Amino acid sequence: MAVDPRRVTALNSAPAGSGPVVYWMSRDQRVRDNWALLFAQELAADRRAGLVVVFCLAGGFLGATGRQYAFMLDGLQQVEIDLESIGIPFHLVEGDPARALPAFVRLWKAGAVVCDFDPLRVKRRWKAGVAKAISTPLLEVDAHNIVPCRAASQKQEYAAYTIRPKLGRALGGFLLEYPALEDLASARKNAGGTERTDWVEVRKRFAGVAGRYEFKPGERAARKSLGDFLDSRLEKYAELSNDPNAGTDSGLSPYLHFGQLSAQRAALEVMTADAPPASKEAFLEQLIVRRELSDNFCFYNRRYDSTGGFPDWARKTLDAHRGDPREYIYSFRQLEGARTHDELWNAVQTEMVVRGRMHGYLRMYWAKKILEWTRSPEDAIRTALKLNDRHEPDGRDPNGYVGVAWSIGGVHDRAFKERGVFGTIRYMSLAGCRRKFDVDGYVRRVNELASRAAAGRSG
Ligand code: FO1
DSSP, rough: OOOGGGGGEEESSOOOSSEEEEEEESSSOOSSHEEEEEEHHHHHHHOOOOOEEEEEETGGGGOOOOOHHHHHHHHHHHHHHHHHHTOEEEEEEOOHHHHHHHHHHTTTTTEEEEEOOOHHHHHHHHHHHHHOSSSSSSEEEOOOSSSOOOHHSSSSOOOOOOOOHHHHHHHHHHHHOOOOOOTTTTTOEEEEEOOOOOOOHHHHHHHHHOOOOOOSSSSSHHHHHHHHIIIGGGHHHHHTOOOOTSOOOOOOOOHHTSSSHHHHHHHHHHHSSSSSSHHHHHHHHIIIIIHHHHHHHHHHHTTTTTGGGGGGGHHHHHHHHTTTTOSSSOOOOHHHHOSSOOOOHHHHHHHHHHOOOOOOHHHHHHHHHHHSSSSSSHEEEHHHHHHHHHTTTTSHHHHHHHHHHHHHHHHTTTOOOBTTTTTTSSOHHHHHHHHHHHHHHHHHHHHHHHHHHHHHOOO
């Protein structure tokens, strides 16, 4: 087996049948560099069975909007074409996967089902439903993490410094080149019609007339974006990663979120890139340690999207300051409309809505101000997640949940000097940002971009 068995977890104990192997693609929406697809192909080859890929399109996924569905569907259309070119049929089914998948498995008399790993509650619910409803094996493969989440640690890690050594020790065994996917087109042993999905019709129903993001969707665009980052932005990544005006952020998060790019591929290419070691290290810290820490948190902490998931010290300090006077209180609509007294915060919110992007450093400031300007920590986390999930292409992602929990609830962080409302949760101020980067320049740039976008819309 070229796929490390530590990536694979059986989600039920049903005996394998003789029918084709079905890969139920969900988080890792790509053909290349996909351990789940590689595993499914190996399984099919070992059993001389066919192989078919299915994606289950669920409406209203965690508040996703048309723009996010459009981005995802454009990427899936490419997946269908790329799979077909190597003789693997792709099928799009719709509805609640806990029902639609078992129906597909029965229709195809599948001998085994492979799915990819995702720590989110909604995904675990889907898989629990499918595992119970089918009488064939459901095998989960962690294709998202370089070190499989379940192998990296068997418990919720306290912070980056506790998971980093565990990842460091394991990385050598997992950060390897991928085996090639076999081209089955010639073998033609594959079951499966080749009728194409009517993407225009599906996109109309799920994405309406939604606009597009400025960055192109799909596996090829993801690889090009990685190349651009390595060529022109990695170089300065270490010293400028906290400067939103430097334009050094990788811009890879939407591709990583939808699985159109493999983090392992990005890591392999960064390792061999011609760039200063400090920059490589800074980027790999985000790409490997921070991302795997996010999956670890969402996998082992069931309350990853509420104040219940905060560490005790943070819950206690926020409780002690629940009654503190809030100098400003803003409603969800005022926040979504970027109508606060803070021009930096307004610009960050505007950039998120208009461009669907938010620089890593600014995400923290943005979320912390929501704690400061809402009535309670519960209000704050609900508001921050709702805004993030609605406007960020990489919302509804473990990284997003942990980013908000870090900012508002001190998850993976430590206590700082006590103050009003925050207690000992780390505070960030506008003055602090001014010391770090050119705030006025950033605000001007975003406001110009927003007025151009508005003109474009009405133009
Ligand atoms: N995954 C699915 O299997 N089916 C869907 O219909 C689906 C919709 C969707 C919409 C927006 C979004 O941001 C993610 C969506 N996902 C869907 C999940 C995505 O593939 C990722 O697995 C998770 O969001 C990341 O953990």
